[in-house]
Structure formats: C-alpha cells, structure tokens
Amino acid sequence: MTNGIVVEHLSKHFKVHEREAGLRGALHSLLKRSFHTVRAVDDISFTIEPGEIVGFLGPNGAGKTTTMKMLSGLLHPSGGRVNVGGFVPFQQKEAFKKRITLVMGQKSQLIWDIPASETFLINQAIYEIPDAQFRETMGELTQLLELEPLLKKPVRNLSLGERMKCELAASLLHRPDIIFLDEPTIGLDVNMQETVRRFIKEYNERFNATILLTSHYMADVTALCKRVIIINHGHIPFDGDLNQLVNTHAPFKVAKLVFARPVDRHDLDKYGEVLQYEYPQASIQIPRAAVSEQASRMLAELPVQDFTIEDPPMEDVIGMAFAAEEGA
Template sequence: MTVKELTKNFKVHEREAGLRGALHSLMKRSFRTVTAVDSISFGIEPGEIVGFLGPNGAGKTTTMKMLSGLLHPSGGTIDVGGYVPFQQKEAFKKRITLVMGQKSQLIWDIPAAETFLINQAIYEIPDAQYRETVGELTDLLDLEPLLKKPVRTLSLGERMKCELAASLLHRPEIIFLDEPTIGLDVNMQETVRRFIKAYNERFNATILLTSHYMADVTALCKRVIIINHGRILFDGDLNQLVSTHAPFKVAKLVFSKQVEEVDLDRYGTLLHYEYPQASIQIPREEVSQQASRMLADLPVQDFTIEDPPMEDVIGMAFAAKEGA
C-alpha cells in the first residue's frame, strides 16, 4: 500500500445566524474550503499492522475512506494492493474490507448467519471456502451461540464480533479498522484484539487500525502514524515514539511509613504524593540507579516502574510538533 501527497478538500456551506443570514443564504450561498487531509505520504508493507492515530477531526476516517474507495481524493496518488481505490474495480473490492465500529452491515431483524449468506453471494465465495472460513471465524470469535439469534437481541460486543466475521468472510488481504473496539467492555476489547492478531498471523493480512483505546495500539502495532489537522506528525516505531517524546519512566511506590516530600525530590520529579502512595518521574538512563537508591533509602512496601500512558506520549508528540 502506497500513498503519495494524498489530499482531500471539502466545500463547506457557511451562513450567519438568524433570519437575515438565512435570507442572504437563499440569494447567495457562501462556501469555504476545508482541507481534511493535507498532502500526506506513507507506505505499508504486506502483513504489517499499523496504528493510525490522532484526535477527532484529524483526518483519520477521511483517509480510511479514500484508501477503501469510498471517497475520491482531491489530489495525490493511492495504490492499494495494485489498485486505485476510487476506480471501484470488482477485484479490488474482493481484496479489502473496511470495518467501522459505529456502522453496522448486519440486518437488524434476522440472524447474523443470514447476513453471512448474503455476503457469500455478493463476494461470490465458493461453498467449500465459505464453510471453511465460517468455521474458522466461529472458532476464533466463539460465534456458535450467536449466529442464529436475531441481531437486535445481541449485545454490542456480540454484534461487533459478528460484524468482524461478516467483514472477513471473503478473506481480505487488506483491512481498514476504524475504531473496532469502541463502546466495548474491557473483556470484549481483549477478545477483539486477540482475534485481529490471530487473523493477521493466519492470513498475513495488512491492517491499518484507528483507535482511541491505546491498549489496542500497544497490543497490536509496532509502528504508528500520528496525524493532526490533516498532516502527519510522526511515522515510525512505537518504542521510538515513546523514547523520543517521553524519555522518562514513572516509579510508583507504596510506603510502610510516612516520608517527607523533600526526601522524594532527590530521586526525580515528584508527580504525586499522598501517603502511602507516590509517583516519581525518572529519566530513563537513571532508572536503575535511582530505583536502587529508593529501595535502599526509603521504607518501600511496594514498587513498580512503568512507561507513561500512551495517551500522554501522543499528547507530548502533538505539543512538540505545535511548538516546533
């Protein structure tokens, strides 16, 4: 998959509030151009899982829609599996799938198994392959008790599992996942993550994933692309992102007796202290040294060293880019 100088502009109608604005709009409509995606370029290798991250309105979903052929770009070029997506060739559609966590393709009043049969016909899946794929997906997602129930009777997590299965019946090689775990509870999120990883390993599928849940990204992606205001801020190794924008770790301590704040400032930057718990930020290169000192000097009952939350790391990346 290759994207070069990809751009998408939208014309947006504007008018002033009130009756006067409404009357003026009837006579002469005013528009402004909004750039949702601004000359971005990147490539993704076959079998790679890449996190595509950014705040709401950053351009993630617009990019996904252009990559899957739902939107025509305003500029630039796209090659997805050897095809130009917006040409909407049948062979291209059989190689990709787009899963949007907030959109449903399942028919509400009939069992999910009926939607599966409809998709079999649409994608012209041979009977033997269809049965084999349904069997594999049923095992991976534990769908057996769900397939014959009307979709409206399923929970959100159960529907999401069926949505994933319906989207993957034709064994797509390229998958665009837009917030696949949104609204799911913690256990169901983990189920979906395990399934995505297993599908990638089994079929060497190329996956571009957007998610606001950083646990999705850290569990599945070695590489991330960060986008904001339609421009790419970072494209690289997830660990590199952490080391570049968060060159520190956080020590979390539980004390067996009271200590003074001034005593904790000697080991790093004190983030929080309310007896018996404290959090101290320590430069990565000093972690071993300071950890040994704290364990030797302080009445430590429990002690952990953690990376900062990924949400904070991405926030620091945004701040660094805006300040550059």
C-alpha cells in the same frame, strides 16, 4: 500478489458552506453563498508493507476516517496518489473490492430483524464465494470468534459485543488480505475488547493480512501495533516505531513507591519530579537515562515497602505528541 499500501502526497479538501446566524444571515445565504475550504487530509505520504499491522492515531477531526475512506475507495482524493494491493481504490474495480474490507465500529451491515447467518449468506452471494470456501471460512471464523451460540439469534437480540463479533465475521468472509479497522472495539467491555484484539492478531498471522487500525483505546494499539502513524490537522507529524514514539515524547519513566513509614515530601525531590505523594504512596518521574541510578538510591535511602517502574500511559504519550505538534 502484493497486499501493501502506498500513499504519496494524498490530499482531500472539502468546500463547506458558511452562514451567519439569524434571519438576515439566512436571507443573505439565499442570494450569495459563502464557502471555506477544509483541508481534511493535506499532503500525506506513507508506505505499509504486506502483513504489517499499523496504528493510525489522531484526535477527532484529524483526518483518520477520511484517509480510511480514500484508501478503501469510498472517497475520491483531491490530489496525490494511492495504491492499495496494486489497485487505485477509487476506480472501484471488482477485483479490488474482493481484496479489502472496511470495518467501522459505529456502522452496521447486519440486518436487524434476521439472524446474522442470513447476512453471511447474502455476503457469500455478493462476493461470489464458492460453497466449499464459504463453509471452510465460516468454520474458521465461528471457532476463532466463538459464534456458534449467536448464529441463529436475530441481530436485534444480540449484545453490542456479540454484534461486533458478527460484524467482523461478515466483513472477513471473503478472506480479504487488506483490512481497514476504524474503532473496532468502541463501546465494548474490557473482556470483549480483548477477544476482538486476539482475533485480529490471529487473523493477521493466519492470512498475512495488512491491517490499518484506528482506535481511541491505546490498549488496542499497544497490543497489536509495533508501528504507529499520527495524523493531526490533516498531516503526519510522526510515523515510526511505537517505542520510538514513547522515547521521543516521554523520555522518562514513573517510579511508584509504597512506604513503610512517612517521609518528608521534600526529601523525594532529589530523585526526580514528584508527581504525587500521599502517604503511603508516591509517584516520581525520572529521566530514562537515570532510572537505574535513581532506583538504586531510592531503595537504599528510603523506607520502601513496594516499588515499581512503569512507562507513562500511552494516552499521555499520544497527548504529548499532539501538544508538541501544536507547538511546532
């Protein structure tokens, strides 16, 4: 049974009411309401193969969550075609609902005043999960997410990170093979973010699950995704390999140096663009094609005590991609 995703010319437009400020504007809106159309998603197309983990990136308001909701059947598209695991999502067929899950980092399905284990039992009934499968899946999720100490605590007594682990377990009890993750690590500390990433990767490998991930934490994307899709103003300016994105929008590396003694800042200009110099440290941006040559020169000609070559931060690369799309 295929668990791929096919999106063809997908659009979602909203009519938004406009009203001028003040009493006059309020009175006018009573007599004649004015609207304008927001093109939240505007003619996008992509295909995700079974078992892929794909990053879905964009600034706030770009259309990420709207797309996720259409793929999971929560919103009816204004135009285009969507096929998720062989189903048309907005038809809301029972078999489709048992194949997918949507995890939103800022939304909770856990019941606040009772232990998470009670929500798990409710989901067992909703998804009609046989007892043997439920026990087996609960055992796997408890082990992978280290849930044992949490199962009997009321949800209100759990930390944010503990609640997120229980949210993931509740969403995956029916073993979906198509997963939409919308900011799953938002608000979590660094250690808990790493736990969630490790779990997502292990679940993908164990069940060959197809995963579409949105996140503002670039560590999520670089740890899990080889491919990224960028959406901005409702359309897609980039869909491809993560390394290709870096090479296209950041065709340089950054040399970070620690000097044994002061050097003249102007002496560094011949190696590349000096981003920062405050003795004993300097950062120099070098074109990727010239990295090997310039690194050899710096080590031979400068009093280097320590030296590293790094890619620019992924946040900067994504920002450059957005800026390039804005200027197009």
